[in-house]
Amino acid sequence: MGTPGVTQPVRVLPDMAAAGRVLSEDQFLCSICLDVFTDPVSTPCGHNFCKSCISQHWDNKENYQCPMCKEHFYTKPQLKINTLISEMVAHFRHQAQHEPNIYSSDQQAAKPGEVPCDICTEPKLKALKSCLVCLTSYCQTHLEPHLTVSALKRHQLIHPVENLEDRMCRKHDKPLELFCKTDHTCICLFCPVVDHKNHDFVSLRDEYEEQKAELKKTEAEIQQMIQERRLKIQEIQQSVELSKNAADRKTAEGVEVFTTLMDYVQRSLDKFKEKIQEKQRTTEKQAEDFITELEQEICELEKRSTEVEQLSGSEDHHDFVQRFTCVKAAPSMKTWTKVSVRPPSYEGTVERAVSELEDKLTEDMKKVVEAELKRVQQYEVDLTLDPDTAYPTLILSNDRKQVHHGDVKKNLPDKPQRFSLCPCILAKESFSSGRFYFEVQVKGKTDWDLGVARESIMRKGKITLNPQNGYWTIWLRNGNEYKADDSPSVRLSLKSSPQKVGVFVDYEEGLVSFYDVDSSVLIYSFTGCCFNDKLLPYFYPGSKNSAPLIITPVDTE
Structure with a gap:
C-alpha cells in the first residue's frame, strides 16, 4: 500500500477497452497510490480513494482536505466502503485475469533472456521500459501511465534491465543518484554524509x-x-x-x-x-x-x-x-710392319667442354649480376663516418667520407659508442627497415673489413665478427686472403681483387650482399638474417698501409 505524498510503483491492469467494454482501468485508479482501488471509499465531495490511502493522508492533521478538489471538511468524514465501486473493481479484476484477449495484439510474451514486465500476471509480456524511480519494468500497456500521468512523466525511463534492486543503495535503501569520483562508485544521497565524506562526487546524470x-x-x-x-x-x-x-x-x-x-x-x-x-x-x-x-x-x-x-x-x-x-719375282707390296691404327686420344675433351661451358656460364652470370647490381644501386644512400665511434688511431677526412689508420693514438673522450680496442668505425646513418646500398673503394688496400653491424653491438674490448655477435662482414688479409665472417667463416675464391666493393641490405628479407663493382661479380651473400635492431655500416681500414677506405658515390653510367 502506498504512503501519502510518496510516489510508489504503479500497478495498472491491461487495457480493458476492447470491443464490448465500457470501463477502463483509469476509472478504478486511486489518485493517491495510483493503483487499482482496494476497499474504495467516497468522500462527501464525491471523490473515491482507497480506504487506507485517504485515512493515512488525514492522520495527524487538524484540517481535512480532499486531495483531488481541495474541499475542506471541519470534521473528519466518516468513511464507509462504497460497495458499488468495490463490486465493479472486483468484476474488473476478474475480467482482467480470465479473459484471453486482454493484451494488445502487437505485444509478445517475454522470451528467455528478455526482461519481463513486473506488473503482468502469467504470461508475462516483454518489458518495453524500466523506470529508475519505481524500480519496475513495464510492458507497453503498463507503461501507459508513465506516458500520460503528469507525476509519472518526470520519472526516468531506460531500456528494460533486470535486477533493478541493484540500482538501490544497500545501506540506505535509496536510489543511487550520485557518483563518487574518489572511489569510482555509484552512491545515494545519504552516502556523502558518512561513508564518502569530503569525497568528490557529482550527480549520476x-x-x-x-x-x-x-x-x-x-x-x-x-x-x-x-x-x-x-x-x-x-x-x-x-x-x-x-x-x-x-x-x-x-x-x-x-x-x-x-x-x-x-x-x-x-x-x-x-x-x-x-x-x-x-x-x-x-x-x-x-x-x-x-x-x-x-x-x-x-x-x-x-x-x-x-x-x-x-x-x-x-x-x-x-x-x-x-x-x-x-x-x-716378288710382287711390289707395302711394308705393313710399322702400319697400325692408333685409337684417338680423348684426354682433356671433357675438361675443355666443361671449361667452355663454364666460360659461357660465367659470361651469362656476369650479365645477370650486372642487371642485379644496377637494380640494387637504385637504393644508394649517402653515408658519412661517425667520429664518435672511431678508434683513436683512425684518421678521418674533412668530409667524413674517408678513413685510414694512423700511427698516433689520439686522446679522445671514451664515449659509450666508441670502439676501445679494435681500430674500426661506424657510419653516422642507421637503418631499421627497407633496402639500402653503398660503395666503398678499397684500391691499394692489403687489409680491410666491410659490412653492417647492429647498433647494440659491444664496442669495448675484443670483438668477434659473426652474425651471432651482430656483424655481417667480409674481409681481406695479406692482400689475397678473402673471407666472409659467417658461422663458420667462409673462404672466398675471387678471380680478381676488387677495387670497389658494393654492399646491399634488404632489412625485411634478411639479406646482406657484397659485390665486386668493377667486375660485376657477386662476392658473397648472407641470407636468412634476423636483425631486430638498427643497422649501421661498418668499416675497418686495416693497419698495414695508409691507403684509405673511401665511401664513393655510385657511378650509374
Whole structure:
C-alpha cells in the first residue's frame, strides 16, 4: 500500500477497452497510490480513494482536505466502503485475469533472456521500459501511465534491465543518484554524509554525460584505429600484390636465363658428342682403308701363289725355265710392319667442354649480376663516418667520407659508442627497415673489413665478427686472403681483387650482399638474417698501409 505524498510503483491492469467494454482501468485508479482501488471509499465531495490511502493522508492533521478538489471538511468524514465501486473493481479484476484477449495484439510474451514486465500476471509480456524511480519494468500497456500521468512523466525511463534492486543503495535503501569520483562508485544521497565524506562526487546524470562524452572520444579513437588497420590491410595486400608481380617478373627472368643456359648446355653436349664421334669416324675410316688395301694385296698374293703352284707341277723343262723368272719375282707390296691404327686420344675433351661451358656460364652470370647490381644501386644512400665511434688511431677526412689508420693514438673522450680496442668505425646513418646500398673503394688496400653491424653491438674490448655477435662482414688479409665472417667463416675464391666493393641490405628479407663493382661479380651473400635492431655500416681500414677506405658515390653510367 502506498504512503501519502510518496510516489510508489504503479500497478495498472491491461487495457480493458476492447470491443464490448465500457470501463477502463483509469476509472478504478486511486489518485493517491495510483493503483487499482482496494476497499474504495467516497468522500462527501464525491471523490473515491482507497480506504487506507485517504485515512493515512488525514492522520495527524487538524484540517481535512480532499486531495483531488481541495474541499475542506471541519470534521473528519466518516468513511464507509462504497460497495458499488468495490463490486465493479472486483468484476474488473476478474475480467482482467480470465479473459484471453486482454493484451494488445502487437505485444509478445517475454522470451528467455528478455526482461519481463513486473506488473503482468502469467504470461508475462516483454518489458518495453524500466523506470529508475519505481524500480519496475513495464510492458507497453503498463507503461501507459508513465506516458500520460503528469507525476509519472518526470520519472526516468531506460531500456528494460533486470535486477533493478541493484540500482538501490544497500545501506540506505535509496536510489543511487550520485557518483563518487574518489572511489569510482555509484552512491545515494545519504552516502556523502558518512561513508564518502569530503569525497568528490557529482550527480549520476552529470557523470553519465561526462563518461558518454569520453565514450564518444573512445569510439572515435577506436574507429580511427579500425581505419588505420584497414589501411594497413590494404597496404599489406598491396605489398603482397607488388611482391607477387616482382616474383612473376623474377620468375620470368629466371626461366629465360635458365632456358638459355639449358639450350646452351644441350648445344655444348651435342658439340662434345659430335667431336668424340668425329674422331671415332676418322679412326674407323682409316681402318677401313687399310683393310681394303690389305685385302687387295692378299688377292694379288693369292693369284701369284696359284701361278707358283701351277709352275711347280710342270714337267716341261723349257716352259718351266721360261716362266720361272716372272713367277719368282716378288710382287711390289707395302711394308705393313710399322702400319697400325692408333685409337684417338680423348684426354682433356671433357675438361675443355666443361671449361667452355663454364666460360659461357660465367659470361651469362656476369650479365645477370650486372642487371642485379644496377637494380640494387637504385637504393644508394649517402653515408658519412661517425667520429664518435672511431678508434683513436683512425684518421678521418674533412668530409667524413674517408678513413685510414694512423700511427698516433689520439686522446679522445671514451664515449659509450666508441670502439676501445679494435681500430674500426661506424657510419653516422642507421637503418631499421627497407633496402639500402653503398660503395666503398678499397684500391691499394692489403687489409680491410666491410659490412653492417647492429647498433647494440659491444664496442669495448675484443670483438668477434659473426652474425651471432651482430656483424655481417667480409674481409681481406695479406692482400689475397678473402673471407666472409659467417658461422663458420667462409673462404672466398675471387678471380680478381676488387677495387670497389658494393654492399646491399634488404632489412625485411634478411639479406646482406657484397659485390665486386668493377667486375660485376657477386662476392658473397648472407641470407636468412634476423636483425631486430638498427643497422649501421661498418668499416675497418686495416693497419698495414695508409691507403684509405673511401665511401664513393655510385657511378650509374
